[in-house]
Amino acid sequence: MSLLVKICGLSTRETLQMALEAGADMVGFVFFPPSPRHLSLELGRDLGRQVKGRALKVALTVDADDATLDNIMDALSPDIFQLHGKESVARLRDIKQRFGRPVMKAVPVATAADLAVLPGYAAIADRILFDARAPKDATRPGGLGEPFDWHLLENLDLKLPYMVSGGLHADNLAEALRVTRAGGVDVSSGVESAPGVKDPEMIKAFIRAARASQESSQELSVR
Numbered sequence: 001m002s003l004l005v006k007i008c009g010l011s012t013r014e015t016l017q018m019a020l021e022a023g024a025d026m027v028g029f030v031f032f033p034p035s036p037r038h039l040s041l042e043l044g045r046d047l048g049r050q051v052k053g054r055a056l057k058v059a060l061t062v063d064a065d066d067a068t069l070d071n072i073m074d075a076l077s078p079d080i081f082q083l084h085g086k087e088s089v090a091r092l093r094d095i096k097q098r099f100g101r102p103v104m105k106a107v108p109v110a111t112a113a114d115l116a117v118l119p120g121y122a123a124i125a126d127r128i129l130f131d132a133r134a135p136k137d138a139t140r141p142g143g144l145g146e147p148f149d150w151h152l153l154e155n156l157d158l159k160l161p162y163m164v165s166g167g168l169h170a171d172n173l174a175e176a177l178r179v180t181r182a183g184g185v186d187v188s189s190g191v192e193s194a195p196g197v198k199d200p201e202m203i204k205a206f207i208r209a210a211r212a213s214q215e216s217s218q219e220l221s222v223r
């Protein structure tokens with residue numbers, strides 16, 4: 001299974017183009033006003049048209065209501081909804097039924113106890129995104145550029161595809177993958193020169209590092 005690379009929080013045509021040309025498998029668009037990466041529906045529509053099937057479009061929301069999701073569906077037509085709030089298992093089921101799109105549930109991780117929610121979500125979600133749990137005073141539940149202890153996932157037995165995120169960058173993603181055995185990596189802050197300002201060279205470096213890590217793990221597996 002090829003490693004999935006997601007570049008999240010894209011908000012300009014130029015950096016989206018760079019991520020697509022560099023080979024991102026998923027491009028994430030944030031619809032959460034407190035985020036420095038938040039997109040208007042108009043910009044989401046424009047950027048969505050630019051993707052043209054070259055990557056999966058991920059709409060990132062936080063405890064959004066149906067009206068908000070309807071608007072995002074109309075503007076972006078996402079391939080996946082990434083639910084990054086406190087959405088219940090029942091809410092995941094509702095969203096899947098209403099929109100007919102896969103859902104990726106973000107699971108915040110700080111301690112082993114945070115993994116207790118997995119069986120419920122894993123029964124409904126299509127994939128899981130493990131992210132660092134945000135501090136209590138944070139203005140948003142993700143995109144904070146801080147890692148969690150990847151060893152908490154060392155003995156994970158999850159039948160669902162999962163990604164690792166939270167404070168990743170080109171220089172630590174290989175270790176994150178080695179420890180977590182995740183099938184994908186996701187990054188936002190680690191490819192930015194400032195909050196919300198994506199850096200093309202950092203995007204390229206991150207994707208290059210992810211592909212290099214994938215190749216070396218494939219070489220090890222055939223030995």
Ligand SMILES: O=C(O)c1ccccc1NCC(=O)[C@H](O)[C@H](O)COP(=O)(O)O
Binds near residue numbers: 144187
């Ligand atoms: O990116 C945001 O601003 C954001 C806002 C609210 C909820 C989630 C958010 N990001 C979720 C992502 O998928 C990020 O890529 C993930 O949290 C990793 O972020 P980072 O640690 O900055 O790489």
